[in-house]
Amino acid sequence: MVTLAEVAQHAGVSASTVSYVLSGKRSISATTRQRVEQSIRELGYHPNAGARALASSRSNIIALMIPLRTDMYVPVMMEIAIAVATTARTHGYDILLLTGEEGPDAVRRVTGSGLADAMILMDVELDDERLPLLRRSGQPSVLIGLPADTTGLTCVDLDWGATGALCLEHLAGLGHRDIAVIGEAPAVYERHTGFAERTLDGLRTRAKDLGLRVLHRPCEGGYDAMAVTLARIFDERPATTGFVVQNESAVEPLLALLRQQGRAVPEDVSVVAICPDQVAVQASVRLTSVAVPAQEMGRNAVERLVAKLDGRGTDDVVLIAPELTVRASTGPAPTPAV
Amino acid sequence: MVTLAEVAQHAGVSASTVSYVLSGKRSISATTRQRVEQSIRELGYHPNAGARALASSRSNIIALMIPLRTDMYVPVMMEIAIAVATTARTHGYDILLLTGEEGPDAVRRVTGSGLADAMILMDVELDDERLPLLRRSGQPSVLIGLPADTTGLTCVDLDWGATGALCLEHLAGLGHRDIAVIGEAPAVYERHTGFAERTLDGLRTRAKDLGLRVLHRPCEGGYDAMAVTLARIFDERPATTGFVVQNESAVEPLLALLRQQGRAVPEDVSVVAICPDQVAVQASVRLTSVAVPAQEMGRNAVERLVAKLDGRGTDDVVLIAPELTVRASTGPAPTPAV
DNA sequence: GTACTGTGTCGAAGCGCTTCGACGCCGTAT
DNA sequence: ATACGGCGTCGAAGCGCTTCGACACAGTAC
Structure with missing residues (x-):
C-alpha cells in the first residue's frame, strides 16, 4: 500500500505539500504540482479513506x-x-x-x-x-x-397534492363526473405515507371545487385484489367513467379487467395513472399519466x-x-x- | 463528540481497556466491563468509524x-x-x-x-x-x-442451465413438442450476460436430449415489442404450444396477447416463467414458474x-x-x- | 517458601492523513 | 538600500482508535 509519505519522498517534497496538491487548499507552483502528480501516477497512489476521514472529520x-x-x-x-x-x-x-x-x-x-x-x-x-x-x-x-x-x-x-388535482382536472375537462381512485395498498395509508395522503387530499379538494364525485379505494397489486376492488367500485358507483390509479402493480390488472368486462379504454372509461413514464408507455394501453420524476x-x-x-x-x-x-x-x- | 478517552476517564480505566471491552479481543473482568458499558451508555459513545478504520485497517x-x-x-x-x-x-x-x-x-x-x-x-x-x-x-x-x-x-x-433444462422437462412431460423461448432484450445477449446465455444453453441442450424443437427470441418488454415477437413466432412455428419466458416485463404482454388471439392458457398454450415468485402469483394467470431466488x-x-x-x-x-x-x-x- | 502460569490492566506507539503556524525567498514600494 | 507582503514550502501536532509488550497480582505446583 502506497502512502502519502512515499509519494512525498518520491517527488522530493514534504508530505504536506502532497496533501495540498491533492486538496488544492494552498497554492502550489506548477512545477511542484506536476512532479507530485507524476509520482502519484507512477506509484499508483490512492489516499486512504480512513485516515482522511479521521484527519478531516469528513468521510465523503x-x-x-x-x-x-x-x-x-x-x-x-x-x-x-x-x-x-x-x-x-x-x-x-x-x-x-x-x-x-x-x-x-x-x-x-x-x-x-x-x-x-x-x-x-x-x-x-x-x-x-x-x-x-x-x-x-x-x-x-x-x-x-x-x-x-x-x-x-x-x-x-x-407535489402530490397538485398531482391529484391535475388528474382530476384532466378528467373533468373531458366531461367525466364520477371518478374512482385506485390507491396503494391499505398498509401504505395506515402508515400515513406522505405521498399517498397528499395525493388523496389534492384529489378530494379539487373534486369539491369541480363538483365531481370521487370514490377512493386502496388496492393491493395483482389481479385477484383488483377484481374485487373493481367489482365493488362499479357496484357502488355504476356511473363511474374515470379512473385515477396510483399503484404500479394495479395498472395492468385494471386494464385487463376493464377489457374483460367489455368496457373499452378510452371510449367507455378513461384511466389516468400516476407512475413512471416507462410504466405508462409499456402498458397494454399507452397511459395518460403524471410522471413520478x-x-x-x-x-x-x-x-x-x-x-x-x-x-x-x-x-x-x-x-x-x-x-x-x-x-x-x-x-x-x-x-x-x- | 464523545471519544474513547472520555469514556475511559469516566469509567476510571485506560483507553485500551475500553477498546478491549468493545472488541472482546482480551478478557476483561466482569466488573470492569460493566463499569465501562455503563459509561458508554451514559455518555452516548459511538466509536468513530474513520479512526477505527485507520487503526485497524478494516472499514467494516x-x-x-x-x-x-x-x-x-x-x-x-x-x-x-x-x-x-x-x-x-x-x-x-x-x-x-x-x-x-x-x-x-x-x-x-x-x-x-x-x-x-x-x-x-x-x-x-x-x-x-x-x-x-x-x-x-x-x-x-x-x-x-x-x-x-x-x-x-x-x-x-x-443454476441457470439447470433452470432452462427444468422448464423444458416440465413442458416435455406435458407432451409439448414445439417450444418458444422469449428472452431478455437483445442488448442483454449482446453484452454476454452470463445468466441469459446459460439459460439458453440449458434449454437447448435438454431440448436436444428430449427431441424438442426450440425457437429462441429475445424481446424488449412491453406490448408492442411482444406483439411483433409473438407474431413472428407463430409465423415460423405455427405448432408452438409451449412458452418459456425469461423477461419479467414480457410476461403480462404475452398473456394478454395470447388471450386476445383466442389461445387459452393453459388449454391451448402452456407458459413457464423464470421470475420472482411474486411476479408469478400476481400475473393475470397464476404462472408455473422457476423462482429467481x-x-x-x-x-x-x-x-x-x-x-x-x-x-x-x-x-x-x-x-x-x-x-x-x-x-x-x-x-x-x-x-x-x- | 520459590518458581511459574494466567488473568486483567495499562502505556505508548503508531495507522495515514490534514492543517496550522513558521519561514525563506523574491519582487515591489519606499 | 531597506522594509514589506505574498507565495510556496516545510515541520509538527494531532485526529480517535487498535494493538503490542509490559507488568502486577493471584493462584497453583513443587
Missing part, C-alpha cells in the same frame, strides 16, 4: 436510507437510488446504503460514528419517528418525501445536500410541479344513454 | 456494485440489494453502493483507498472487464452471477464474503438448484386436430 459519504419493503413502487425506489448514487459520485461522494430495518437507530449510528457526512431519507411518513432524532443530531440531511412538519428540514418531493428527485436531493455541506443552501422544501402527459387511455366521457 | 464496509441499467429485472436487483444490506448488518457490515457507471475504476478506487473491506459484484458478464483487476487486487469478493472463467473467484448464482443469492453472497474476511471460506462456485412450482399456466399439450 452520504447515507441513503431506503425502505425495507420491496412490495411497492420498487422501480421508483431503484431509480431514485441510482440517481442519488451517480449524482453523488459527480460531487465526490459515495453512498452508504441503509435499509429501513434499523429504523431510527441507523440515524444514531451513522451520526454518532461519523460514518457519513450527511443523510438522505426516503419513504418518509407524515409523522416519521426518525425526524426528531435527525433534527436533534444536526446531521445535514435531505428528505425525499414530505412529513407533516417540515420546520428545520430540507425536503424534495413531487424519480431521477429528478434523487438528483435534486444530492445537489442540495452537497450545497449544504459546502455551507451554501438553506433548509427548505422543493415541490416539483407535476406534468401530465396525454396518451391513449383518456378521452371524452361517453354521453349517457338517455 | 462491503461495496456492492449494482448495474446502472434500470431497464431490466429491477425487482430482482432491488431484492438482492436489500438482502445484501440486511444480511451485512447482521454481521456488522455496512453497504457502500456503487453503480456500474464507474466501471473497473470503481474497483481500483475502492481497493486502493481501503474504503471497503470487500466487494460484491452483480450483473457479471461472461467476460467481465472488472475481473482481471479484481483478481490482481486480491480484494476479497463474491460475484452474483457466473463469468466464463471462475478460477480464483467466489461466485453464487442460480434473489434473497437467497444476496444472503449467500454476504455470508460467504464474511466467512472469507474471517479467514474461513474458500474460493468456489455455489449454484443454487432451481425449483419449479406448478401453477395454473401449464397443462397437457392439446391433441392436434386430425
Whole structure:
C-alpha cells in the first residue's frame, strides 16, 4: 500500500505539500504540482479513506436510507437510488446504503460514528419517528418525501397534492363526473405515507371545487385484489367513467379487467395513472399519466445536500410541479344513454 | 463528540481497556466491563468509524456494485440489494453502493483507498472487464452471477442451465413438442450476460436430449415489442404450444396477447416463467414458474464474503438448484386436430 | 517458601492523513 | 538600500482508535 509519505519522498517534497496538491487548499507552483502528480501516477497512489476521514472529520459519504419493503413502487425506489448514487459520485461522494430495518437507530449510528457526512431519507411518513432524532443530531440531511412538519428540514418531493388535482382536472375537462381512485395498498395509508395522503387530499379538494364525485379505494397489486376492488367500485358507483390509479402493480390488472368486462379504454372509461413514464408507455394501453420524476428527485436531493455541506443552501422544501402527459387511455366521457 | 478517552476517564480505566471491552479481543473482568458499558451508555459513545478504520485497517464496509441499467429485472436487483444490506448488518457490515457507471475504476478506487473491506459484484458478464483487476487486487469478493472463467473467484448464482433444462422437462412431460423461448432484450445477449446465455444453453441442450424443437427470441418488454415477437413466432412455428419466458416485463404482454388471439392458457398454450415468485402469483394467470431466488443469492453472497474476511471460506462456485412450482399456466399439450 | 502460569490492566506507539503556524525567498514600494 | 507582503514550502501536532509488550497480582505446583 502506497502512502502519502512515499509519494512525498518520491517527488522530493514534504508530505504536506502532497496533501495540498491533492486538496488544492494552498497554492502550489506548477512545477511542484506536476512532479507530485507524476509520482502519484507512477506509484499508483490512492489516499486512504480512513485516515482522511479521521484527519478531516469528513468521510465523503452520504447515507441513503431506503425502505425495507420491496412490495411497492420498487422501480421508483431503484431509480431514485441510482440517481442519488451517480449524482453523488459527480460531487465526490459515495453512498452508504441503509435499509429501513434499523429504523431510527441507523440515524444514531451513522451520526454518532461519523460514518457519513450527511443523510438522505426516503419513504418518509407524515409523522416519521426518525425526524426528531435527525433534527436533534444536526446531521445535514435531505428528505425525499414530505412529513407533516417540515420546520428545520430540507425536503424534495413531487407535489402530490397538485398531482391529484391535475388528474382530476384532466378528467373533468373531458366531461367525466364520477371518478374512482385506485390507491396503494391499505398498509401504505395506515402508515400515513406522505405521498399517498397528499395525493388523496389534492384529489378530494379539487373534486369539491369541480363538483365531481370521487370514490377512493386502496388496492393491493395483482389481479385477484383488483377484481374485487373493481367489482365493488362499479357496484357502488355504476356511473363511474374515470379512473385515477396510483399503484404500479394495479395498472395492468385494471386494464385487463376493464377489457374483460367489455368496457373499452378510452371510449367507455378513461384511466389516468400516476407512475413512471416507462410504466405508462409499456402498458397494454399507452397511459395518460403524471410522471413520478424519480431521477429528478434523487438528483435534486444530492445537489442540495452537497450545497449544504459546502455551507451554501438553506433548509427548505422543493415541490416539483407535476406534468401530465396525454396518451391513449383518456378521452371524452361517453354521453349517457338517455 | 464523545471519544474513547472520555469514556475511559469516566469509567476510571485506560483507553485500551475500553477498546478491549468493545472488541472482546482480551478478557476483561466482569466488573470492569460493566463499569465501562455503563459509561458508554451514559455518555452516548459511538466509536468513530474513520479512526477505527485507520487503526485497524478494516472499514467494516462491503461495496456492492449494482448495474446502472434500470431497464431490466429491477425487482430482482432491488431484492438482492436489500438482502445484501440486511444480511451485512447482521454481521456488522455496512453497504457502500456503487453503480456500474464507474466501471473497473470503481474497483481500483475502492481497493486502493481501503474504503471497503470487500466487494460484491452483480450483473457479471461472461467476460467481465472488472475481473482481471479484481483478481490482481486480491480484494476479497463474491460475484452474483457466473463469468466464463471462475478460477480464483467466489461466485453464487442460480443454476441457470439447470433452470432452462427444468422448464423444458416440465413442458416435455406435458407432451409439448414445439417450444418458444422469449428472452431478455437483445442488448442483454449482446453484452454476454452470463445468466441469459446459460439459460439458453440449458434449454437447448435438454431440448436436444428430449427431441424438442426450440425457437429462441429475445424481446424488449412491453406490448408492442411482444406483439411483433409473438407474431413472428407463430409465423415460423405455427405448432408452438409451449412458452418459456425469461423477461419479467414480457410476461403480462404475452398473456394478454395470447388471450386476445383466442389461445387459452393453459388449454391451448402452456407458459413457464423464470421470475420472482411474486411476479408469478400476481400475473393475470397464476404462472408455473422457476423462482429467481434473489434473497437467497444476496444472503449467500454476504455470508460467504464474511466467512472469507474471517479467514474461513474458500474460493468456489455455489449454484443454487432451481425449483419449479406448478401453477395454473401449464397443462397437457392439446391433441392436434386430425 | 520459590518458581511459574494466567488473568486483567495499562502505556505508548503508531495507522495515514490534514492543517496550522513558521519561514525563506523574491519582487515591489519606499 | 531597506522594509514589506505574498507565495510556496516545510515541520509538527494531532485526529480517535487498535494493538503490542509490559507488568502486577493471584493462584497453583513443587
